[in-house]
Amino acid sequence: MKKNRVIGVLACLSLSVLLVGCGQQKKSDKLVIWSNMEVEADTIKEYGEKWSKETGYEIEIVHETPDVQQFVQATNSASGPDAVIGIANDQLANYVTAGLVSEVPQELFQDSDYVEAAVEACYVDGKRYAAPLAVETVTLFYNTDKVPSAPVTWEELLQVASEQGGIQFEATSIYYDLGFVRAFDSYIFPYKDGEYDVNDLGLGNKGAVNAYEFIQSLAGEYGFLSANVTSDIAKSNFQNGETAFYIGGPWDVDGFTSAGTPFAVAPMPSLNNNNFVTPVGTQVSFVSKKSKKQDRAWDFIMYLMEKGAIDLYNVGARIPANISLQQMEEIQSDEISKAFVEQINQGEPLPTVSELGQVWTPYTNNMKAMLNGEIDAATAASNIEKQIKEGIELMNSGR
Template sequence: MKLKAIVLASIVALLAAACGGPAAAPSASASTGASASAAPSAAPVELLVWTHLTGPERDAIDTVAQAWAKSTGNKVTVVLDSGDFSAAVTAIAGGKGPDIMYGLPHDNLGNFQKAGQLAAVPSGVIDSSAYVPQSIAAVSYDGKMYAVPVSMEAIGLFYRTDKVKTVPTTFEDLRTQAKGGLGFKYDIKNFYFTYGFIGANGGYVFKDKGSGALDPTDVGLGNDGAKNAYKLLQDLVVSDKLMAKDESGDTAKAAFQQGKSAFYISGPWDVDGLKKANVQFAVAKIPSVNGKPFQPFIGVQAAFVNGKTTDAKQKAAWDLVKKLQTDLPLTLYKTGNRIPAQTAVLNSAEVKSDANVAAFAASAQDGVPMPNIAAMAAVWGPAGTVLDLLAQNKINPTDAATKVVKDIKDGIAQQK
């Protein structure tokens, strides 16, 4: 997937009103405040933090962590980790992993949860009601939080302000404008970007049973809604010829940057590059599809504590997480263009003034968190294969629906 690993003002109200994901867990009741540790510990511990954020963000984390260490008498080492998440699971199992993993895509939590390595979030670490509801759902299993949300990301519609006169609010309008010469391209064979069309038509990955519980035996990528989405996606390539059969994220971005396409779907990670290239663009909420909201995946950067460490280390680790959650959100927004998951930060003047962030969050209001269970690992490959076959016109929508469900279920069976 392209979660780069492929996301606000009235946004707080928008997102809070759209808590259509699993119910938030009532696991944390105290508001995010200063670190609970007011005096050095009688028995100092040494914590290791791994982060999958960027280098500058690691430095920001380290600054807060070292201040916390000085005030508590503990020691902290913050390491930038770019390794495979399966390697982290293995490291923790062998007693050599981090005490805290800070800033990993929440859909990777499933492997750690399956291995029994996630410590439940204790009461008082964060106030879950102070976070965007979908972000809490993303880090919960069966209604209980096992990580805390650091930031969010979602995709939006980029458009060339030098070419587009009227920003489309329906996909039918976007399609008409695109076929009329403006063009529309995106990484159509990437399931992360394309899922929104499937969700808008009534498809789903795993059935949501409520309270953060997903049923991996109920795959909704083969129902009638999903078939309708596959037909639309195939038509964009085969009939409308808006995208090439081998369209990729790189080719779509290049076409947008060069002015060959006026519409492009992507995420916050592309904003800075386009600005530096002096592209005249803006970001809007992705238009509705057949009268239904586009339903993008929401990605949440999460932090968890290693449940295999000692009680003393876990207690100190959660105290550090609490401090990071208090001091870092606005810094991460400035440093890494991260959309804050905390509503108070989303409502800050600095964040509210960013129209592009507002647009991404407006798209996210209708989104769903990417499934965070281990079975999701069996989805990406089969879904990408079927999307490629559709683009190549080598399969029809009905057969695509049958194939993707079968292949996903076979993959899940192999995980057991």
């Protein structure tokens, strides 16, 4: 998942591409697909054309970045979408809660064929509502002029960083801090049997306090971080050779390459004898509950997932969620992609629940206060827990 929020504006109809199959008898009603993937738009169009030729059905693919309200309005019209492909999984729960999404047919695909984190991202309240298309996460970048090989533990990383310019990332965001929280045996909301227990918040317990103390040490004891270090600042400092390490995603690779930054990518080092669990973003696809062509919509979604994976990877560096497709030569021969695949397979999704929306601001505000020395880790944990619970209670009171 990339951390950017999916905030849409209605695309004009001139952006849509009508793809008409030939060679078979045409059906009078066309399948309408909204695609949230911009860089890959032409590739998706090509696969729409191929699918149309093979099935004889018309398909219209519209590049769209929808929100729930816009989707509701569109599905109430005669030309509304039958399905959405490539939407960030952290938006899925909002559509499901609004009653807009059909469950995935049980026989459509086997969960075991896909990365565990991607599968989790498709479930809401124990039911599967989406199919996983592609996955992404953040991991460790290191300057190869400063660091000869990637550290395998945080102890090693800190020793090298102390000598070679430090490490930076946006330490005030739970997106980047999840690995610290999980390494000290805590969590946001626990996941079991396809469901998150939103009544069990783990960001205020003892494990969370230990995680915050570790993050605080990166600012205080080591002097690597401050409350003012954003992702852009951390990226710029790494790109300019000022820091030895950086935590970032595949979206950073082109910039470093273009700038001539000497870098390599590796899985995150372990911490507290635990894997460093990073958030896995999954681009998922779902079918509208109002669609009269649900079987057809799922057929195209699976067609794109199975046959279009390598082209989506080549065009947009979209790593497929399918485990076997991750073993393709094109991916395994690329050291950067290979490192991201390894990290993805030890990651997990951010919870696919609407309550997650109440986590971001309290977490960030209190981590900033902690890194500024205004509060300690225990107070930050207490505040985070209290404020998130208050936000959830207020959110639920309006339902």
